[in-house]
Amino acid sequence: MSDRIRGLIYVAMCCILVGSSYPIAKEAMDSIPTWTFTCITFLVAIVCLFPLSIGYEKTRWSSVSKKDWLFVSIISLLGAVLYTVFLLYGIPSTSAVSASVISSTTPAVVLVLSVLIFKEKFRLNVGISVALAVISVVVMTLSGASGPGNSTLGGVVFLCLSTLSNSLNILFANKLTTSLKPLSLATGVCITGAIFSLPMCLIELKSYNLSLVTAHQLGIIVYYGVFVWALPYIFFFRGINKISASSAGMCVALIPVASLVASVVIYGDKVRMSDAVATLVIIFSVVFSEINIKGIFKKTAAKVQL
Secondary structure, eight states: OOHHHHHHHHHHHHHHHHHHHHHHHHHHHHHSOHHHHHHHHHHHHHHHHHHHHHHTSOOOGGGOOHHHHHHHHHHIIIIIIIHHHHHHHHGGGSOHHHHHHHHHTHHHHHHHHHHHTSOOOOOHHHHHHHHHHHHHHHHHHHTTOOSOOOOOHHHHHHHHHHHHHHHHHHHHHHHOOOSSOHHHHHHHHHHHHHHHHHHHHHHHTTTOOGGGOOHHHHHHHHHHIIIIIIHHHHHHHHHTTTSOHHHHHHHTTHHHHHHHHHHHHHHOOOOOHHHHHHHHHHHHHHHHTTOOHHHHHHHHHHHHHO
16 A cells, blocks of 8 residues: 555544544533633543553653643644634524635645645645535535525624634644654644643633532533544544645535434434435545556556557
8 A cells, every 4th residue: 555545534533533623522512611622632632542552652751852842732722722712602693504614625725725825836636626515515514494584794703713624633743743653643732732722721611510410411521522532533643644735625525424323323213315415425436536547547558658
């Protein structure tokens, strides 16, 4: 298996784990204040990751360079803290239509920014893949919308900021370099994420009593820390440097697919035909984004000439 395919699988696994958490964690996320939930789940991830980073990767945290801490701080702020908080603030005050359209544009935003800012070469197959993914995600979400709903300007702005934060996170993680290994990078992101979210968490705790958290919600918090922060970030950092930023952005389209599958498996939701078709198109578009069309044509032409 090539490094590019392996990288694509790792980043796809990251997005699948994140997407599958949405229906599971919704109850706890609705009842626990946003910053409090974010900070506590980061702490759970740190408890899991920190000993492993020392035991398996032999990381000496006291000697980590300022450059490496800057890297993890940027990724943490963009991809973990701001993306999550903007998303949680935006969804309640945004209609399903608006939320679908805005959130589904992440692959396109990554593609545009990678070409304009980082001068990444535009590939036709990636452009086609992005278009297929965006259309499929919109169709998947809109077909299940119960009504038009109402969107506030604030909600739309928050979702736009969430999409931009996630896109920049993917781009910087793909382009910037660090000496830390994947497991240690995941640990560093969770450490800085907890630090960034702690001030707002402390403010929320003045009016929220943690004793109100039920055993079920506590289980969800532990689940979120492990399967939304710890494991996904390990997969993300193992794969992000093996593929293009555009292909990594494509994998974000798998999040609603994973959310749909989790809803079906755990809560018995029904799968509509539009969902099934859109899911297949999204999976195809992710794989298609890493296919070297020019290379295939050249090989075919060479065989024909022979």
